[in-house]
Amino acid sequence: MTTTEARRAASARECVETYGTAICPLDRIARESGVAALVDGEAVAVFRTYDDRVFAISNFDPFGRASVLSRGIVGSRGDDEVPFVASPLLKQRFDLRTGACLDDPAVVVATWDVRVVDGTVVVGARHETIES
Numbered sequence: 001m002t003t004t005e006a007r008r009a010a011s012a013r014e015c016v017e018t019y020g021t022a023i024c025p026l027d028r029i030a031r032e033s034g035v036a037a038l039v040d041g042e043a044v045a046v047f048r049t050y051d052d053r054v055f056a057i058s059n060f061d062p063f064g065r066a067s068v069l070s071r072g073i074v075g076s077r078g079d080d081e082v083p084f085v086a087s088p089l090l091k092q093r094f095d096l097r098t099g100a101c102l103d104d105p106a107v108v109v110a111t112w113d114v115r116v117v118d119g120t121v122v123v124g125a126r127h128e129t130i131e132s
C-alpha cells in the first residue's frame with residue numbers, strides 16, 4: 001500500500017465512523033435488491049437500485065407485521081421514477097426516499113441516511129416516521 005492509499009484508507013475509515021454503521025461492500029447487494037442489517041438494534045433494509053443509488057428504510061412491514069421489506073421487489077413508479085420496494089407479503093409499495101407507503105398515504109416507515117464510502121455501504125442517521 002502506498003502512502004496515498006494508506007492515507008485514503010485511513011480517511012475512509014474515519015469517514016465511516018463519523019457517518020455511521022458500515023453494512024457491506026456495494027458489490028454484495030445485487031442491483032434492484034436489498035439486504036437486511038441490524039443498526040443500533042433495529043432491522044434496516046438497505047436497497048440498491050438499477051442505477052446504483054442506495055436507500056435505507058425500516059425492514060419492518062407494518063401491514064404484514066414482519067421484518068421482510070429487504071426481500072421485496074424493487075422498482076420505480078411513473079414518469080418521475082419514484083423508487084420503491086413492494087412488500088413480499090401483501091405487496092404494499094414504499095417510497096425508498098421517504099418511507100411513505102404509495103398505496104396508503106397514512107403509513108410511513110422510518111428511513112436512514114445511507115451512502116457509499118469507498119465502495120462500502122454506510123448507514124447514517126435515522127429519520128423518525130412522519131405521519132401525513
Ligand code: FES
Pocket residue numbers: 014015016018019117
Ligand atoms: S463523513 Fe464524510 S463521507 Fe462519511
